[in-house]
Amino acid sequence: MKTLSFTFAKRFDQVSGSAIREIFKVIAQPGMISFAGGNPSPDALPDDVVREIASDVLRDDGKTLLQYGATEGYAPFVSSLKSYVTEQLHCDIPAVLPVTGSTQAMDLLCKALIDPGDTILVENPSFLGNLQCMKLYQANIVPLKSDDEGIIIEDLEEKIREYHPKMLYTIPTFQNPSGKTLPEDRRKAVAQMAGKYGMVVAEDDPYRDLRYTGSALPSIKSFDEEGWVMFLGSFSKIISPGLRIGYIAGHPDIIRKCTVGKQSTDVHSANLNQAIVDQFIRRNLLPGHIRKICVNYGEKMNRMLSKLSEFPGEVRYTKPQGGLFIWAELPERMNAKELLNKAIEKKVAFVPGTHFCIGGGHENTMRLNFSNSTLEQIENGMDILKNLVLNEM
Amino acid sequence: MKTLSFTFAKRFDQVSGSAIREIFKVIAQPGMISFAGGNPSPDALPDDVVREIASDVLRDDGKTLLQYGATEGYAPFVSSLKSYVTEQLHCDIPAVLPVTGSTQAMDLLCKALIDPGDTILVENPSFLGNLQCMKLYQANIVPLKSDDEGIIIEDLEEKIREYHPKMLYTIPTFQNPSGKTLPEDRRKAVAQMAGKYGMVVAEDDPYRDLRYTGSALPSIKSFDEEGWVMFLGSFSKIISPGLRIGYIAGHPDIIRKCTVGKQSTDVHSANLNQAIVDQFIRRNLLPGHIRKICVNYGEKMNRMLSKLSEFPGEVRYTKPQGGLFIWAELPERMNAKELLNKAIEKKVAFVPGTHFCIGGGHENTMRLNFSNSTLEQIENGMDILKNLVLNEM
Numbered sequence: 001m002k003t004l005s006f007t008f009a010k011r012f013d014q015v016s017g018s019a020i021r022e023i024f025k026v027i028a029q030p031g032m033i034s035f036a037g038g039n040p041s042p043d044a045l046p047d048d049v050v051r052e053i054a055s056d057v058l059r060d061d062g063k064t065l066l067q068y069g070a071t072e073g074y075a076p077f078v079s080s081l082k083s084y085v086t087e088q089l090h091c092d093i094p095a096v097l098p099v100t101g102s103t104q105a106m107d108l109l110c111k112a113l114i115d116p117g118d119t120i121l122v123e124n125p126s127f128l129g130n131l132q133c134m135k136l137y138q139a140n141i142v143p144l145k146s147d148d149e150g151i152i153i154e155d156l157e158e159k160i161r162e163y164h165p166k167m168l169y170t171i172p173t174f175q176n177p178s179g180k181t182l183p184e185d186r187r188k189a190v191a192q193m194a195g196k197y198g199m200v201v202a203e204d205d206p207y208r209d210l211r212y213t214g215s216a217l218p219s220i221k222s223f224d225e226e227g228w229v230m231f232l233g234s235f236s237k238i239i240s241p242g243l244r245i246g247y248i249a250g251h252p253d254i255i256r257k258c259t260v261g262k263q264s265t266d267v268h269s270a271n272l273n274q275a276i277v278d279q280f281i282r283r284n285l286l287p288g289h290i291r292k293i294c295v296n297y298g299e300k301m302n303r304m305l306s307k308l309s310e311f312p313g314e315v316r317y318t319k320p321q322g323g324l325f326i327w328a329e330l331p332e333r334m335n336a337k338e339l340l341n342k343a344i345e346k347k348v349a350f351v352p353g354t355h356f357c358i359g360g361g362h363e364n365t366m367r368l369n370f371s372n373s374t375l376e377q378i379e380n381g382m383d384i385l386k387n388l389v390l391n392e393m
Numbered sequence: 394m395k396t397l398s399f400t401f402a403k404r405f406d407q408v409s410g411s412a413i414r415e416i417f418k419v420i421a422q423p424g425m426i427s428f429a430g431g432n433p434s435p436d437a438l439p440d441d442v443v444r445e446i447a448s449d450v451l452r453d454d455g456k457t458l459l460q461y462g463a464t465e466g467y468a469p470f471v472s473s474l475k476s477y478v479t480e481q482l483h484c485d486i487p488a489v490l491p492v493t494g495s496t497q498a499m500d501l502l503c504k505a506l507i508d509p510g511d512t513i514l515v516e517n518p519s520f521l522g523n524l525q526c527m528k529l530y531q532a533n534i535v536p537l538k539s540d541d542e543g544i545i546i547e548d549l550e551e552k553i554r555e556y557h558p559k560m561l562y563t564i565p566t567f568q569n570p571s572g573k574t575l576p577e578d579r580r581k582a583v584a585q586m587a588g589k590y591g592m593v594v595a596e597d598d599p600y601r602d603l604r605y606t607g608s609a610l611p612s613i614k615s616f617d618e619e620g621w622v623m624f625l626g627s628f629s630k631i632i633s634p635g636l637r638i639g640y641i642a643g644h645p646d647i648i649r650k651c652t653v654g655k656q657s658t659d660v661h662s663a664n665l666n667q668a669i670v671d672q673f674i675r676r677n678l679l680p681g682h683i684r685k686i687c688v689n690y691g692e693k694m695n696r697m698l699s700k701l702s703e704f705p706g707e708v709r710y711t712k713p714q715g716g717l718f719i720w721a722e723l724p725e726r727m728n729a730k731e732l733l734n735k736a737i738e739k740k741v742a743f744v745p746g747t748h749f750c751i752g753g754g755h756e757n758t759m760r761l762n763f764s765n766s767t768l769e770q771i772e773n774g775m776d777i778l779k780n781l782v783l784n785e786m
Contacts, residue, residue, distance in 0.1 A: 004620055005591065007559070008650055009508045015653060039461050047455025054447045054665075062440025066633035068432050100493055100637075100659040107658050111529065115402045133657035136504065166400070198398065227397055240459035242664040244493075257401055260408060264526035265500050266493040266659070271635040272447075273663050 011116075014135045019355050020128060023340070027349040033381035035350040035368040038176065038324055041300075044293045044371070045240055049285065050276055057275040065271040071263050073098035074271045077278035084281050085233065085249050088208075091222040093231075095252040097259055100269045102206055102234035102246030105258075106130045108265070109167070109202055109230060109248065110137040112257035119165040123151060125327075125356030125365075127176045130169060130204065139166075143358040148318075150175065150182040153189045160197045167200045168193075172220055174207040174323020177356045177367035181321065184217050191223035199228060200254070206234035206246075209290050211322035212298030227251040235277050237324070238290055243273045294322075300370040300378060301326070307382035312393055324371045327353065330364040334392050337363065342388050348381045404509075407528045412748050413521060416733070420742040426774035428743040428761045431569065431717050434693075437686045437764070438633055442678065443669055450668040458664040464656050466491035467664045470671035477674050478626065478642050481601075484615040486624075488645040490652055493662045495599055495627035495639030498651075499523045501658070502560070502595055502623060502641065503530040505650035512558040516544060518720075518749030518758075520569045523562060523597065532559075536751040541711075543568065543575040546582045553590045560593045561586075565613055567600040567716020570749045570760035574714065577610050584616035592621060593647070599627035599639075602683050604715035605691030620644040628670050630717070631683055636666045687715075693763040693771060694719070700775035705786055710761075717764045720746065723757040727785050730756065735781050741774045 027034055058065060065074075072078060077098055086093045099105045114120065116138035122131065124143030134141050142163050145155040151170065159165070170190065172182040182190070194201045203220045221231040230250035235243065248258060262268070280286055304326060308317050317328040330336060336352035343349060353365025370378060413429075420427050451458060458467075465471060470491055479486045492498045507513065509531035515524065517536030527534050535556050538548040544563065552558070563583065565575040575583070587594045596613045614624040623643035628636065641651060655661070673679055697719060701710050710721040723729060729745035736742060746758025763771060 004644060004646065006506070006593070006644075006646055009504065009506055009511075011504070011508075012650060012653070037461075042456045042460070045456050045459040047451055047459055050459060050665075051448055051451035051455060054451060055444055058440055058444035058447060062444060063435045063438050064635075066438040066440055066443060066635040067435070068430075068629075068634040100663075103657060104659045111402065111404070113399070113402055115404075118402075129657055129660065132653075136654065136657055200399070236461075241461045241660075242457075242459040244659060244661070244663040251397060251399075253397065253399055257405060260405070260525075261529065264496060264522055264529055266497045266637060267522065267634075268637070270493075270637040270663055270666050272443075273665070 011136045011138050015132055020351060023349070023351060026344060031347050033348045033373060033377045035348070035370065035373065035381060037369055037372055039372045040237060040241065041296060041371050043296060046289060050240065053276050053279045054272065057272065057279060061275065065275055069268040069271045071259050071268045073269070074274040074278065077274040080278050080281040081247055085231070085247065089219045089221050089231065093249045095255040096247055096249040097255050097262070098269050098274050099246050099248055099262070100266055101236060101241070101244040102204065102232045103129055103133070104265070105232040105246055105248040106133050106202065106204070108258040108261045109254070110134060110139070111261040112254060113166050113200060114139050119163040121156065121159055121163070121165045121168045122358065123170060123175060124358045125177050125353060125362070126169065127171060127204070128356055131358070134169070141358055146180065148180065149186065150180045151186060151190065153186055153193070156190070156193060160193060160199060165199055167202055169202045169204065170220070171204045173205055173217065174210065174320050174325070176207070176323070177325050177351070177353065178327040179318040179320035179323055179325045181217065187218065187220045188223045190220050191229055194224065194228035195226040201229040202232060203229055204232040206237050207323040209238050210294060210297060210324065212294050212301055214321040221250070230254055238286060238293065239277060239280055243276060245269060245273050245277045297324070297371050300373065300375060303375050303378045304368060304370040304382060307378065307386070311386050311389060315389060324369055326368045326370065328366045328368060330366070330389065332364050334389070335363045336366045339366070339388055339392070343385060346384045346388070348384045404529045404531050408525055413744060416742065416744060419737060424740050426741045426766060426770045428741070428763065428766065428774060430765055431762055432765045433630060433634065434689060434764050436689060439682060443633065446669050446672045447665065450665065450672060454668065458668055462661040462664045464652050464661045466661070467667040467671065470667040473671050473674040474640055478624070478640065482612045482614050482624065486642045488648040489640055489642040490648050490655070491662050491667055492639050492641055492655070493659055494629060494634070494637040495597065495625045496522055496526070497658070498625040498639055498641040499526050499595065499597070501651040501654045502647070503527060503532070504654040505647060506559050506593060507532050512556040514549065514552055514556070514558045514561045515751065516563055516568060517751045518570050518746060518755070519562070519751070520564060520597070521749055524751070527562070534751055539573065541573065542579065543573045544579060544583065546579055546586070549583070549586060553586060553592060558592055560595055562595045562597065563613070564597045566598055566610065567603065567713050567718070569600070569716070570718050570744070570746065571720040572711040572713035572716055572718045574610065580611065580613045581616045584613050584622055587617065587621035588619040594622040595625060596622055597625040599630050600716040602631050603687060603690060603717065605687050605694060607714040614643070623647055631679060631686065632670060632673055636669060638662060638666050638670045690717070690764050693766065693768060696768050696771045697761060697763040697775060700771065700779070704779050704782060708782060717762055719761045719763065721759045721761060723759070723782065725757050727782070728756050729759045732759070732781055732785070736778060739777045739781070741777045
């Protein structure tokens with residue numbers, strides 16, 4: 001194949017091949033214990049139920065499902081989804097749009113709102129996929145200061161005044177990658193700041209239902225009196241990521257722009273996939289399924305936390321009440337990338353935290369996923385990591 | 394709901410609510426004979442086969458299908474798709490990317506290549522969805538001159554020299570909306586121009602298999618010696634649009650950029666949907682299914698052409714050998730929007746051609762779809778249109 005002199009768009013100037021993708025290639029070996037991904041456990045994927053539902057919906061409404069659908073969504077799903085989201089968030093949801101995974105929600109929000117150079121405030125570290133999305137919209141990505149409970153509100157207000165941001169992107173519950181959860185008073189404050197300064201908040205909350213201890217917190221959206229908060233939801237962690245169904249909920253003017261953007265992005269999300277999620281809601285299958293997942297994941301999280309407590313005292317780590325990730329900080333002199341290389345030799349993998357950090361740095365940090373390993377793998381893998389860390393002390 | 398002063402991105406400045414969407418709302422009434430859409434006929438949607446396949450693939454590989462997949466595509470499908478496309482196009486296909494309907498192929502190509510102000514050459518009229526896509530990338534859309542056989546090559550070369558376009562967007566076979574097909578010598582010339590001037594060609598060919606008479610033509614891609622032609626394919630017209638599976642094939646450097654763009658757009662196309670199309674290919678179901686559709690649609694097209702021959706001689710129309718659309722030109726003094734209003738009163742609908750034209754104009758033109766009506770509806774609907782036209786003469 002001849003090398004041609006394609007001139008790619010400037011939006012790719014800041015975006016290179018993802019280092020994480022390279023890690024995933026290296027660790028895709030048999031026998032690897034991987035704390036690197038963010039995948040649901042295979043046990044948590046309801047293949048038999050999906051198979052039964054797919055058969056039912058294709059029997060009952062096959063012609064409609066295989067035909068073009070509306071960009072606004074498959075009508076029965078739009079209806080069940082709206083009720084579901086309203087009930088989940090305990091607040092009025094004026095409009096909702098089914099999307100092709102909540103990643104598309106972020107893409108459409110950026111498409112609707114972000115011109116090159118517009119500022120988006122983000123937690124630091126944050127979710128890599130959506131940081132890449134913001135870069136492709138040539139946003140000015142400004143990191144916020146955090147403490148153990150997430151965004152520091154004083155810093156948020158300072159940065160709003162300094163940068164006049166178009167948007168705040170936050171994962172308030174069991175954040176990826178830090179595992180942190182924003183407390184209720186700060187959620188309220190974020191919503192108030194949004195209204196006070198006229199800033200859209202993208203509240204990305206895919207881990208919300210994966211709570212293993214403690215009590216659910218109200219969403220930022222539930223404190224949103226004016227309509228600046230857009231809620232990004234996903235069925236990836238509670239049904240299946242492979243189906244690619246998520247949603248965006250909030251002010252109808254923004255939903256309308258996202259809908260127009262979606263028309264020329266993928267026309268509509270696949271009807272069959274919307275109908276499958278619709279049946280999970282209508283048949284009331286989610287509460288029982290989520291309970292089952294939470295028991296499974298909670299046990300794994302506790303096992304990993306218990307193994308981390310055996311690490312040298314200098315190793316700090318978050319103690320989430322749910323989600324998929326624990327964030328660990330090694331002593332500052334240690335380098336998590338070097339540790340990863342040694343770990344991979346012993347067939348254990350994780351993601352160095354620096355990859356999630358705006359502008360890099362934080363070389364001593366690591367993200368550990370527990371959902372996609374067995375208890376035995378967690379035992380063995382964490383022992384290997386502990387010994388590697390001990391060797392560096 | 395309070396009206397808030399959201400500042401939307403400049404890319405929406407050129408894009409308003411689609412006039413066609415408004416038409417579709419008006420015509421969504423019981424009893425309407427619609428020549429307006431571009432939908433497959435319900436008979437052509439293989440719901441029983443999809444139901445059986447969905448059940449099989451979820452049984453055989455359910456856990457993989459419900460898990461996160463690779464952005465590059467579901468591995469068995471990437472493999473069968475590459476063979477399929479190579480065989481279809483009779484040429485070497487170095488790389489292929491499954492996408493969420495071929496609309497996403499265009500979105501990703503623009504994401505990869507188009508900065509605001511970059512020129513894209515297009516046929517005039519052209520497919521509205523992709524024109525909207527180009528507008529959202531703030532492209533400079535420059536229409537080409539056509540005759541009855543499509544793009545005039547001399548005009549193409551002139552415009553290339555004048556505008557130094559990044560891309561040519563063309564639907565060479567049974568074009569939407571005109572029904573025109575670019576002959577072989579011009580296809581070859583387009584590929585040569587692309588190589589000579591360093592211009593990417595987006596060859597959008599969703600109607601390729603819907604040929605009812607005459608012989609298949611080689612793709613532009615098959616004349617592409619250097620790698621400037623990207624082929625956009627779709628399973629929407631030959632299996633199901635509701636499944637949202639298409640593909641983009643061509644130079645690996647562009648496919649790679651599209652893949653990076655897709656990571657933060659929807660991560661990957663739904664695995665289940667890819668697996669369903671994969672089975673259509675592997676079970677060799679497409680040739681028989683396409684033959685069946687072509688008999689059905691060919692009869693409808695001939696009926697519509699035969700009814701058009703009863704219109705006053707001043708009415709000109711294309712005589713396609715396939716596809717979904719006929720393009721009709723009324724005498725210049727007539728206005729197709731006004732005709733539509735009268736037609737809707739009599740429960741017949743079509744799309745005025747002006748909506749597909751760059752910069753409007755061509756108020757006397759209309760796009761007629763025949764696939765989604767019965768023979769009886771075509772008879773009755775065309776009689777009603779004929780009488781309305783006769784009344785205007």
